[in-house]
Amino acid sequence: MVLPEFEYKKANSIAEAVALYKGYKGKAKYLAGGTDLVPLVKLRLSAPKAVIDLKGIKELKTISRGDGWLSIGANVTLFDLKNDPAIKGYFPALYESLDATSCETLQMRGTIGGNILQDTRCLEYNQSLQWRTARGFCFKMGGKTCNVVQGAKACFANYCSDNAPALITLSAQAKLAGPKGARTVKLENLFTGDGKKPLALEEGEMLVQIQIPLKKTKGAYEKLRIRDSMDYPLVGVAVSVAGTKARACIGGVGLVPRVYDLKNVNDAAVREAAEKAYAEAKPVANATLTPAYRKKMVGVLLKRAFNKALQEGK
Amino acid sequence: MKTMKVTFQVNSDKVTLQVKPYETLLETLRERLALTGAKEACGMGSCGACTVVVDGIPMRSCLVLTPEVNGAVITTVEGLKQDDRLHPLQEAFMEKGAVQCGFCTSGMIMTAKALLDRNKKPTKKEIITTISSNICRCTGYKKIVEAVEAAAKRT
Amino acid sequence: MKDDLNIVGKRVVRSDSLAKVTGQARYTADLKFPNMLVAKVLRSPYPHAKIVRIDLKRALKVPGVKAAISGFDGYGIKWGVFRYTQDHAMLHTDKVRYIGEDVAAVAAVDEETAMEALSYIKVDYEPLPAVYDPIESMKDGAPQIHSEYKNNINIHIHIDVGEVDRAMGKAFLVREDTFKAAGEAYAMMEPYAVVASYVNGYLDLWMPNAGPHVRAKALSNMLKLPLNKVRIRHINSGGAFGGRSEVAPGDLVASLLSIKAGRPVKLVLSREENATSSRQVHDMIATVKTGMKKDGTIVAKDFKVIYDGGAYSSTGPIATSIPFYVYEECYRFPNVRYNGYRVFTNKGIRGMYGCHGRAFLAGNEAQMDIMAKQLGMDPVEVRLKNGLRSGEMTATKSKITSCGLKETIIAASEKTNFKKRWAKPSRLKGVGMGCVAIMCGFPMGFRSGSSCYVKINDDGQVTIVTGLVDNGQGNESMVIQVASEVLGVPMGDINLVNADTEVTNLDPGAYSQAAAFVGANAVRVACENARKRIVAIASEKLGVKEAEIGLKDGLAYSIKKPDKKMPISWVVREAFFRGEPIVATGSFFPNIDFEREWVSRPWGQMAGTFSFGTSVAEVNIDSETGKITMPRFTSAHDCGRAINPMAVEGQMEGSIQQAGVAAITEGNLWDKGHLLNPDLLEYKVPLACDMPDMDTIIISSRDPAGPFGAKEGGLTVRMNAYSAVACAVANATGELFSELPLTPDRVMNILERKKGVK
Incomplete structure (x- = not known):
């Protein structure tokens, strides 16, 4: 499938990348591993005038420790990150989510930044222009209503990063840079809930670093999928436990990963969180398994993730 | 549309080409360099039939822009033979019956090659994990796993 | 049965695998010819609509576009495997019947130009009500997809053996259940591709296909070209699984474009097009009623099966029958009734599948x-x-x-x-x-049998020519192995020419599981006929009785005194000297009851x-x-x-x-x-x-x-x-x-x- 016309620029520094972006007046896309972006452009879901390749920027490629944080450059590949001993040792939820992401070859190309900043997905959205034209454009494409939930003037696409939920359970923050300068936000605040623009990034902003408080956790990631490789999560549940406190985060259902904090981890609290997560999950018929089933699995996998996290900690 | 000058090494040849900035590596290999071993089966990175090795990393060439590989060293299935000797993976794929229709074979072999290059003695489980990046519709994968195991013993 | 075999029964390396592991095996999309154009197809965005008008004029004005066609550029001849299933014109002028159906196409100097040109083709449609569920489709008042088929029932297979109701009434245990299954995708790794080259009145075609002869026939009909002017050529196939048995819309599209442009045309479908617009597998609903005796003996079976047939007949009568037959060929059913209905819906074309x-x-x-x-x-x-x-x-x-x-x-x-x-x-x-x-x-009528031509070349090497097809399962290697066994010549010394309609005889192709039993049998017979000639000369030259001559490793030898031997190449040269080169033919026609017909006479040797x-x-x-x-x-x-x-x-x-x-x-x-x-x-x-x-x-x-x-x-x-x-x-x-x-x-x-x- 041929790509539509665009220009290719390579940046060697963040400043250069941002300057290039400004030059294209918002019509450019940053390119890291391309495993999310290139298919979107092929499907004509994204039509950049230029792509700005960030892979030449050295500071985006490093993993460093300091001041009680682990800082991960946005362009570190999922595979390299998974194999960094700090991850397995400190953040088992993240280790498991990285290991469960797509397949090994795409883990070697895909970056942590790109994985977090991926677009939301829907069976009626991730289709070719011809397909979508035949179907009629949905809300997310600029149409009037959703094609899955008849008549809804909203979007129910799923945010399918495996790693963002894991990072959120680890209280990770995102360091961003853009035309207006740098800022740091809690990762869970990166989501808008707006299907047309699911990520709270300013125009021209890029993800520079993911920072995780460097303290040991117990944790697990449970992923619902049909095949044990390649598939996006139909539900993804990350759990991290530090001391008596714990956090769970649900991905793969809806636009925003949902967070559940447990002040005291015990069976009752886990059960309560599972019930709450189940009640709040609102999957629709836009992925391969039925919504009722996916909803049920939110609670089941949350409990399972806690069991696993606490058992492995023993 | 402006074209861009790109230089890279593919197998034993250094090439310099004028390419479209939005050209994929798969198109460049197949259309400009007549290296048709890498196949387009899905064009969306979902199957691995177009896998080539770029600087030691297996890549879906349908997702890589050719300008991205400027300066890189690329190995395709056509470059595996050394001094007229087949690569152990090629021999093992033949001997173990790991090839049926052949459309996934190039990508499968290149994915396995990148594995053996970074891990001389992979376990069966590691082999299965690696080749779970690629779809084969014909074989059920058993003979492919056996072939990679056999090739690992020979390298 | 002879068991002391040299090579049959051995785990040999397939003859096609060297080319495949080195990336040298050519598939259709790999082909490049001088002056070749790239084709793209405009597809229906409607599940069911009347075609009012198709205007290609603006598309033709795009620089680099060399031809544009629609159904109005063909003869409108509808193809079907059976006379009563001729409903598929491949490019229709009256209506479209599924989303993704081929409507028009262009050939241009490159893919981008072709895609641009597609956007200038104007098609006026009048949308019609559509139906997607076979049960709904069978109801009175449902939208009619083809006027010839009442209630959208494409095929009804009715088989009734014995006295089902009586046996069911007397059975000790009776049970009825209904099962549904979603249709599948063939998902062959190679998306469909076709190259057509019309030169000097001859149309040459390359595409992954399971039956070149039946495809050539279909195209000759649809293009009104004599059969000898349509030549399907050999090419590797990246999987078929039943989905490439029949002529495809793309074959007609590429052919018309090449005829019009006077240049070779390549059409490669995207993965999506391969899934929506080549072939799909039937969805189905099966109701199974079984009566058993107390001892577990099945006394009666009563089946009703509804197949979601999509928009066209395709291999309809066969597809509606096969699940029943593979079951009745396995178990004893003294009384059995089968009602199979294949029903049209506004979905893609459905064909046979390996697990249909x-x-x-x-x-x-x-x-x-x-x-x-x-x-x-x-x-x-x-x-x-x-x-x-x-x-x-x-x-x-x-x-x-x-x-x-x-x-x-x-x-x-x-x-x-x-x-x-x-x-x-x-x-x-x-x-x-x-x-x-x-x-x-x-x-498959007169295409049920296979024949083979074998010649032994002057260096003792062998060429075999057969219509047999390989879609990746190893049929080519299999017949080389069979020839090697019969002729005593190593596999590497045997060349195979196959699946080319010009030089090979009729053959069922890689269809109906005929390759080993029928195709390889024809090769065996041809090689045995050649062997007789070799043995006769060797017997004469070695002074050994014909019955005592063995052939192995390229040598003819005395079985009793193995040091008495001569290379087969010497035998061949002697044959050339005598003006009687060693060539032979052989054929195999299976024992089938040809009075059998899928709908009207569903009995007899299958x-x-x-x-x-x-x-x-x-x-x-x-x-x-x-x-x-x-x-x-x-x-x-x-x-x-x-x-x-x-x-x-x-x-x-x-x-x-x-x-x-x-x-x-x-x-x-x-x-x-x-x-x-x-x-x-x-x-x-x-x-x-x-x-x-x-x-x-x-x-x-x-x-x-x-x-x-x-x-x-x-x-x-x-x-x-x-x-x-x-x-x-x-x-x-x-x-x-x-x-x-x-x-x-x-x-x-x-x-x-x-x-x-x-």
Whole structure:
């Protein structure tokens, strides 16, 4: 499938990348591993005038420790990150989510930044222009209503990063840079809930670093999928436990990963969180398994993730 | 549309080409360099039939822009033979019956090659994990796993 | 049967694999010709609409566009395999009947130009009401998809043997269940591609296909070209699985464009187009009613099966029949009624598949287990009791000439400790068994037989010419192996010319499982005829009786005194000197009743022989998620004799993937007429990590007519693997399923139904 016309620029520094972006007046896309972006452009879901390749920027490629944080450059590949001993040792939820992401070859190309900043997905959205034209454009494409939930003037696409939920359970923050300068936000605040623009990034902003408080956790990631490789999560549940406190985060259902904090981890609290997560999950018929089933699995996998996290900690 | 000058090494040849900035590596290999071993089966990175090795990393060439590989060293299935000797993976794929229709074979072999290059003695489980990046519709994968195991013993 | 064979029965390296591991094997999309154009197809955005007008003028003005066509540029001739199924013009001028249907096309200097030109083609449509569900489609008042077919019933196959109602009335145990299955995608790795080159009045074509001769015939009809002017050429095929048996719309599109432009034209479908607009597999609903005696003997079967046939007839009568036949060729049904309805809907074209009919077959097998259990029997006993044996007739009067069904049941069950495990399944762990028989070739009129031409060249090397086709399963290597055995010439010294309609004779192609039993048999006969000539001269030259001459490693030798020998090349040269070069022909025509007709006379000998097989699946079900894991899968297959056991195992293993594991993963998903997973991401072809450990057991029954005793190899497993999985799930849950594939949500429903959870 041929790509539509665009220009290719390579940046060697963040400043250069941002300057290039400004030059294209918002019509450019940053390119890291391309495993999310290139298919979107092929499907004509994204039509950049230029792509700005960030892979030449050295500071985006490093993993460093300091001041009680682990800082991960946005362009570190999922595979390299998974194999960094700090991850397995400190953040088992993240280790498991990285290991469960797509397949090994795409883990070697895909970056942590790109994985977090991926677009939301829907069976009626991730289709070719011809397909979508035949179907009629949905809300997310600029149409009037959703094609899955008849008549809804909203979007129910799923945010399918495996790693963002894991990072959120680890209280990770995102360091961003853009035309207006740098800022740091809690990762869970990166989501808008707006299907047309699911990520709270300013125009021209890029993800520079993911920072995780460097303290040991117990944790697990449970992923619902049909095949044990390649598939996006139909539900993804990350759990991290530090001391008596714990956090769970649900991905793969809806636009925003949902967070559940447990002040005291015990069976009752886990059960309560599972019930709450189940009640709040609102999957629709836009992925391969039925919504009722996916909803049920939110609670089941949350409990399972806690069991696993606490058992492995023993 | 402006074209861009790109230089890279593919197998034993250094090439310099004028390419479209939005050209994929798969198109460049197949259309400009007549290296048709890498196949387009899905064009969306979902199957691995177009896998080539770029600087030691297996890549879906349908997702890589050719300008991205400027300066890189690329190995395709056509470059595996050394001094007229087949690569152990090629021999093992033949001997173990790991090839049926052949459309996934190039990508499968290149994915396995990148594995053996970074891990001389992979376990069966590691082999299965690696080749779970690629779809084969014909074989059920058993003979492919056996072939990679056999090739690992020979390298 | 002769057993001291040199090469048949050995695990040989396939002749085509060197080119494939080096990237040198050419597939259609790899072809490049001077002056070649690229084609793109404009497709229907409507599931059902009247075509009012198609305007190509603006598209033709785009610089670089060399031709544009629509149905108005053809003759409007409708193709169908049977006279009563001629409903597919490939490019229609009256209506479109599914989303993605070919409407118009352009050929341009490159893909981007062609895509731009498509956007300038103007088509005026009048949308019509559409129907997507076969049950709705059969109702009075439903939108009519073809005016010739009332209630959208494309095909009705009615078979009635014995006295079903009476037998059912007298049966000790009667049970009726309904099973549904989603259609599948062929998902062959190579998306459909075709190159057409019209030069000097001749049209040459390359495309992955299973039957070049029938395709050439179809194109000659549709293009009003004499058959000898349409030549389908040999090319590697990246998988077919039943989906490339018939002429495709793209063939006509590329041909018309090449004729118009006077240049070669290449059309390569995208993965999405391959899924929506080439061929799909039928969705189906099967109602199965069975009557059994107290001892487990099946006394009657009553079937009603509804096939969602999509928009055109395709291989309609065959597709509507095959699931029934592969079942009646396996078990004894004294009274049986089959009503198969193939119904049009506004969905893509549906064809035959390697595991066509999974709702019907898996339903039958699982129901049989439940009934057996009620009677105090197990799946092994009930299958052995009802399974056909060599010498018996099927319900529709096919004679079984060789049958290893019993041996496959015993081998597979013993290997898996089946009886014990089935009787006492541990919690949510189950085993299941599926059996089936497969016809090796079926009636295809005068295309049912194959012939081969062999010549021995002056250096003792051999060229064999046959219409046989290889879609990746190893047919080419197989016939080279057979020729090598007969002629005593190493495989590497044998060249094969095949699947080219100009130089080869009629052949069924890689269709109807005919390649080993029919195609390889023709090669065997031709080589035996050549062998006689070699032996006669060698006998004379060596002074040894003809009966005592052996051929091996390129030498003719005395079996009694092996040092008396001469190279075959000397024999050949002697033959040239005598002005009688060694050339021979041979053919094989299977013993089939040609009065048989799929609809009007559904009885008589179906095929020359039948292969048999038994699969056993072992499943574990996660009680909380319903996810099935499959630790082990065992298949025993009576393939007569395995010509290349390694290749037969490969077919069996691939079948376990494409039918067995697919039974829990694969299905097309629809939103009305929109296919939701026309890709390789959301259509779930199993990956290496999803595969069970596989045991393949080859049982040899040595068919009296097969080449060296061989029959079809592999399809049997493809047709019984999903039954084994479905039965294992029924064993693990103690409940019958109602819908396939057995995705975790459906399995959870079964578990909850059992628990009584709302």
